[in-house]
Amino acid sequence: MRQKRDDKRTTVEIRHLYKIFGDDPKGALAHVEAGLSKAEILKEHNHVVGLNDINVEVKEGDITVMMGLSGSGKSTLIRHLNRLIEPTAGEVLVDGEDILSYGEEALRRLRREKMSMVFQNFALLPHRTVLENAALAPAVRGVKRADYEGEARKWLDRVGLGGNADQYPSALSGGMQQRVGLARALTSNAPIMLMDEAFSALDPLIRTDMQDLLLELQEELAKTVVFISHDLDEALKLADHLVILKDGYVVQQDEPQAILMNPGDDYIVDFISDINRARVLRVRSVMRPTAQPQPNVAGQVHPEDTLEKVIAISGGETGLRYAVTDDEGRQVGILEMEELVRALVPTGASESGMRARASA
Amino acid sequence: MATYDFVFDALGLRGWCGEASTDTNAPMSMDELLAQSGGGDAPAVSLWELPFPSMDALNDACAAFPQSRELTQGLERGFLNVKDAMSFVLDPVTQPLSWALESSLYGILNTPWWIVIPLLMAITWFVSRSWGLLAFVTLSIAGLAFIDHYDYAMQTLAIIFVCAFICVLIGVPIGIAMSRSDGFQNGAIPVLDMLQTLPPFVYLIPLIFLFSVTEPKLYGIAIILYAIVPVIRLTNLGIRMVDPYVMEAAEAFGMTKRQKLYGVQIPLALPNIMAGVNQTIMMSLAMVVIASLVSAPGLGVLVLRGIRNLELGVGLVAGLGIVILAVILDRVTKASLARINAQQKS
Numbered sequence: 001m002r003q004k005r006d007d008k009r010t011t012v013e014i015r016h017l018y019k020i021f022g023d024d025p026k027g028a029l030a031h032v033e034a035g036l037s038k039a040e041i042l043k044e045h046n047h048v049v050g051l052n053d054i055n056v057e058v059k060e061g062d063i064t065v066m067m068g069l070s071g072s073g074k075s076t077l078i079r080h081l082n083r084l085i086e087p088t089a090g091e092v093l094v095d096g097e098d099i100l101s102y103g104e105e106a107l108r109r110l111r112r113e114k115m116s117m118v119f120q121n122f123a124l125l126p127h128r129t130v131l132e133n134a135a136l137a138p139a140v141r142g143v144k145r146a147d148y149e150g151e152a153r154k155w156l157d158r159v160g161l162g163g164n165a166d167q168y169p170s171a172l173s174g175g176m177q178q179r180v181g182l183a184r185a186l187t188s189n190a191p192i193m194l195m196d197e198a199f200s201a202l203d204p205l206i207r208t209d210m211q212d213l214l215l216e217l218q219e220e221l222a223k224t225v226v227f228i229s230h231d232l233d234e235a236l237k238l239a240d241h242l243v244i245l246k247d248g249y250v251v252q253q254d255e256p257q258a259i260l261m262n263p264g265d266d267y268i269v270d271f272i273s274d275i276n277r278a279r280v281l282r283v284r285s286v287m288r289p290t291a292q293p294q295p296n297v298a299g300q301v302h303p304e305d306t307l308e309k310v311i312a313i314s315g316g317e318t319g320l321r322y323a324v325t326d327d328e329g330r331q332v333g334i335l336e337m338e339e340l341v342r343a344l345v346p347t348g349a350s351e352s353g354m355r356a357r358a359s360a
Numbered sequence: 361m362a363t364y365d366f367v368f369d370a371l372g373l374r375g376w377c378g379e380a381s382t383d384t385n386a387p388m389s390m391d392e393l394l395a396q397s398g399g400g401d402a403p404a405v406s407l408w409e410l411p412f413p414s415m416d417a418l419n420d421a422c423a424a425f426p427q428s429r430e431l432t433q434g435l436e437r438g439f440l441n442v443k444d445a446m447s448f449v450l451d452p453v454t455q456p457l458s459w460a461l462e463s464s465l466y467g468i469l470n471t472p473w474w475i476v477i478p479l480l481m482a483i484t485w486f487v488s489r490s491w492g493l494l495a496f497v498t499l500s501i502a503g504l505a506f507i508d509h510y511d512y513a514m515q516t517l518a519i520i521f522v523c524a525f526i527c528v529l530i531g532v533p534i535g536i537a538m539s540r541s542d543g544f545q546n547g548a549i550p551v552l553d554m555l556q557t558l559p560p561f562v563y564l565i566p567l568i569f570l571f572s573v574t575e576p577k578l579y580g581i582a583i584i585l586y587a588i589v590p591v592i593r594l595t596n597l598g599i600r601m602v603d604p605y606v607m608e609a610a611e612a613f614g615m616t617k618r619q620k621l622y623g624v625q626i627p628l629a630l631p632n633i634m635a636g637v638n639q640t641i642m643m644s645l646a647m648v649v650i651a652s653l654v655s656a657p658g659l660g661v662l663v664l665r666g667i668r669n670l671e672l673g674v675g676l677v678a679g680l681g682i683v684i685l686a687v688i689l690d691r692v693t694k695a696s697l698a699r700i701n702a703q704q705k706s
């Protein structure tokens with residue numbers, strides 16, 4: 001059963017984070033706080049708003065996906081987590097410690113031991129073999145080759161590159177190179193993994209493979225993953241928690257199913273209008289939660305089943321009703337096929353959403 | 361009367377100029393001399409012949425105004441004044457260069473040829489791993505030795521080895537420093553441009569004053585100043601061209617500055633650095649010929665003899681020897697460059 005979000009430990013906390021690019025970011029910050037839009041600030045003050053009052057909690061063991069269109073500030077945001085970029089204002093806490101107060105040495109320790117990163121363009125070292133690339137993190141820490149080789153080979157095997165250890169990266173295809181990138185992040189044994197559009201440069205089929213590989217690894221390793229994507233299908237597939245960015249601010253963040261069922265504003269409605277809802281929505285989002293047994297149930301379904309699967313089971317009958325039972329066989333809800341069909345039609349923006357915030 | 365009297369009259373500087381300009385005892389300018397030998401007074405100047413208000417022309421009008429020859433003289437005096445202080449510092453600093461040149465010249469000439477030639481062959485093989493190149497180098501050197509140019513060629517080679525080595529030793533760190541600081545780069549580029557565009561003879565003039573002509577460091581410094589530029593430039597360029605994403609990954613995995621430099625930047629810049637070394641070696645060769653004017657030994661001496669005594673054959677054969685050395689050095693360094701490239705791409 002899914003653990004409730006509130007019960008999980010917060011690993012990374014981003015509080016009131018601002019990043020403004022330009023000659024006088026502090027000066028421009030006042031205008032951002034006064035509520036001027038990104039376009040106005042660019043036009044009138046010649047500064048680029050990268051991030052605007054970001055507040056996100058990243059929970060331990062979750063895949064937190066940050067999603068948004070090009071230029072929405074995703075890369076900027078993820079680079080604040082290991083301070084490849086310095087913020088204009090705000091705080092970033094990792095395991096409760098403010099990493100902005102870190103000196104050079106402490107920052108290096110954070111990057112070496114707590115966080116690893118996977119890049120969109122792989123960023124492998126071309127003059128080192130696949131094995132040496134995978135073993136970058138321990139090598140940087142000063143571990144002897146004999147001591148890290150086993151670990152690096154293990155992860156290369158795990159991502160399916162056991163036979164390529166002694167090749168150079170340029171001999172590999174893009175998908176294989178990104179597997180090396182993934183192995184490099186895994187070999188570091190860091191609990192937090194930052195992935196900036198890690199699969200965006202890959203062909204669709206290979207991308208799906210990599211997503212499956214990540215989910216499979218996640219099943220067993222339960223790392224805290226921050227994943228950047230501009231692809232909604234990918235985001236919905238991977239995310240435990242989905243953060244949607246636009247022009248540097250957070251439009252909505254929630255569990256993906258909740259965003260699909262209750263989009264916060266028109267921007268999100270547009271965003272999710274093209275997806276195949278039957279494939280991503282799950283029974284638990286549509287069912288009526290109740291432990292009361294109901295008459296005339298046509299069968300049992302699992303709360304994590306997709307609607308697509310239920311439609312297949314029902315053979316397209318809309319008058320049916322299913323009992324939703326969890327792994328232990330207890331009933332947790334009732335699914336009416338009518339409700340299911342209604343859920344397939346995209347909903348409008350909920351009034352309680354963040355429309356006011358977005359149009360500001 | 362001089363053309364520009366009115367300038368000083370108008371500015372009220374006549375008093376500063378002293379007496380009328382004619383009874384000045386400053387040395388006469390060339391124009392005055394010509395005018396005198398032509399006899400008679402200078403005719404009134406027409407607008408067509410108006411002289412440029414140069415230092416000499418103004419001096420005609422006002423004796424207190426300096427002549428242009430005083431500029432060159434002043435420069436010379438200034439240089440001579442600081443010369444002793446400069447030699448005092450530079451002499452000991454550059455002394456190791458003299459030792460290095462002297463000992464390598466001594467070493468290469470006093471080692472029997474049947475050791476030196478196989479040694480050169482071994483170096484060629486080590487850096488290029490190419491049978492064809494090895495055969496070419498062996499035949500070329502044997503050919504030079506056969507026509508009794510062995511000693512001269514080896515002297516030239518020894519000087520180039522020492523100077524190019526020092527160029528790399530100094531040039532690579534300077535290039536690294538330039539790649540790290542835009543300010544330093546902006547300051548260094550005009551200096552490098554100047555070193556590269558100054559005619560090589562011009563370096564020699566101040567150096568002759570600073571060091572005695574019998575010292576090897578005189579030509580050593582001239583060669584190094586001339587040849588160091590490409591290795592500096594290409595080191596800087598190579599490091600700046602390292603993929604920024606790779607550098608970001610290095611940063612994200614917590615590399616120190618040192619680890620980034622030795623583990624990422626230098627290895628990835630190596631093809632460029634080697635291209636710089638190749639050019640540095642070729643420029644050393646060009647300069648070592650010119651430096652025979654200031655007693656650098658080697659093939660250049662023969663070329664010089666050919667020019668001075670109009671010994672056509674001597675000059676031409678020495679010139680051919682230089683071409684052969686140039687081809688050898690170029691091919692060998694390019695072959696090692698190609699090997700590095702292949703390694704990184706493989």
Ligand SMILES: Nc1ncnc2c1ncn2[C@@H]1O[C@H](COP(=O)(O)OP(=O)(O)OP(=O)(O)O)[C@@H](O)[C@H]1O
Nearest residue numbers: 021048049050069070071072073074075076077230
């Ligand atoms: N160094 C910089 N200087 C100025 N502006 C910058 C800089 N880096 C990013 N920006 C701006 O900040 C905004 C966010 O950029 P960012 O790269 O984070 O977007 P992104 O969401 O990652 O987009 P993409 O999907 O294209 O990678 C953009 O408007 C960009 O122009």
Ligand SMILES: [Mg+2]
Nearest residue numbers: 074075076197
């Ligand atoms: Mg990006």
